[in-house]
Amino acid sequence: MPQAPSDLTCQNNFDGSVTIGWAYGAETPSSFDVLVDGRGSIANLGPDSRSITLRANTPFSFGRTSIVRVRTNLTPTWGATSSDSRSVTTITILWIGVARCG
Numbered sequence: 001m002p003q004a005p006s007d008l009t010c011q012n013n014f015d016g017s018v019t020i021g022w023a024y025g026a027e028t029p030s031s032f033d034v035l036v037d038g039r040g041s042i043a044n045l046g047p048d049s050r051s052i053t054l055r056a057n058t059p060f061s062f063g064r065t066s067i068v069r070v071r072t073n074l075t076p077t078w079g080a081t082s083s084d085s086r087s088v089t090t091i092t093i094l095w096i097g098v099a100r101c102g
Contacts (some may be wrong), residue, residue: 009086019084033073088101
């Protein structure tokens with residue numbers, strides 16, 4: 001059975017982005033997917049990845065809060081999604097924005 005990423009973290013960055021980090025210590029996966037609000041993957045990362053930087057880039061999403069989770073992919077059809085999640089709030093007006101944890 002595949003093991004899900006754990007211990008998700010969220011760090012605010014000076015440039016208006018956030019870095020989502022996670023721990024994973026099981027069998028080497030083929031990749032990790034970053035999921036936002038339970039939708040399809042917004043990023044597919046290599047097996048050695050343990051973080052991703054996210055930026056606010058959706059126009060006119062003033063005050064939107066999204067839930068970020070990470071999924072381990074052992075094969076294209078076999079994986080496990082973290083039960084742990086982090087909230088990210090984005091404020092964007094005309095493609096200029098800021099992402100913040102929480």
